[in-house]
Amino acid sequence: xxxxxxxxxxxxxxxxxxxxxxxxxxxxxxxxxxxxxxxxxxxxxxxxxxxxxxxxxxxxxxxxxxxxxxxxxxxxxxxxxxxxxxxxxxxxxxxxxxxxxxxxxxxxxxxxxxxxxxxxxxxxxxxxxxxxxxxxxxxxxxxxxxxxxxxxxxxxxxxxxxxxxxxxxxxxxxxxxxxxxxxxxxxxxxxxxxxxxxxxxxxxxxxxxxxxxxxxxxxxxxxxxxxxxxxxxxxxxxxxxxxxx
Ligand code: PGA
Numbered sequence: 001x002x003x004x005x006x007x008x009x010x011x012x013x014x015x016x017x018x019x020x021x022x023x024x025x026x027x028x029x030x031x032x033x034x035x036x037x038x039x040x041x042x043x044x045x046x047x048x049x050x051x052x053x054x055x056x057x058x059x060x061x062x063x064x065x066x067x068x069x070x071x072x073x074x075x076x077x078x079x080x081x082x083x084x085x086x087x088x089x090x091x092x093x094x095x096x097x098x099x100x101x102x103x104x105x106x107x108x109x110x111x112x113x114x115x116x117x118x119x120x121x122x123x124x125x126x127x128x129x130x131x132x133x134x135x136x137x138x139x140x141x142x143x144x145x146x147x148x149x150x151x152x153x154x155x156x157x158x159x160x161x162x163x164x165x166x167x168x169x170x171x172x173x174x175x176x177x178x179x180x181x182x183x184x185x186x187x188x189x190x191x192x193x194x195x196x197x198x199x200x201x202x203x204x205x206x207x208x209x210x211x212x213x214x215x216x217x218x219x220x221x222x223x224x225x226x227x228x229x230x231x232x233x234x235x236x237x238x239x240x241x242x243x244x245x
Pocket of ligand 1 (some may be wrong): 136139
């Protein structure tokens, strides 16, 4: 795993966005795997800035997101579909039909998992997958204990994840108990992965990722099995990692 150490959140966002923009310009019809949460917001703001200033086009880009809450409709302002539309898609020239998220309001979740996994296959894999990391090492909503062989599936969210995400809801009881997420094997099929981390709350998770064992108790450790992963993290997130890394 390659590590890019950045000064702060803004610097992390700019460096990650620039890497993505360079790739999009080289391959304007690429498939991007995208993530939600506080961490990638700055990257999305940089992509929008660049689109407005330099005209980088997303007309031929396809996107596919990691996960979605179960029970929230796309128009619910806490759904990840709503997040992606308002934080990114609505500000680019991307075609709405080329942006994909799991449908958290699907009637049959088993079929929805199959549909999503087939979609990933039909796109002939993800060229570049952007990831955040949970404090417990989750990637997507793959919580500790998830099989490294997992494909798109329904998960019960860890209590710590619901608490961490409660800041977006009025009450913790409003945070859905389940989500649909790409599996770890689905994520590892991506050609290239960028993992973002910012702030001291992520320092333990990043330390564990870099120095810890590869096992299912810590989902992000699966990334060590992938040949092309770059961690872009700020000083605070890397505060427990030696500088020579
Ligand atoms: P965050 O979430 O970016 O809001 O910290 C990351 C994650 O839980 O994967």
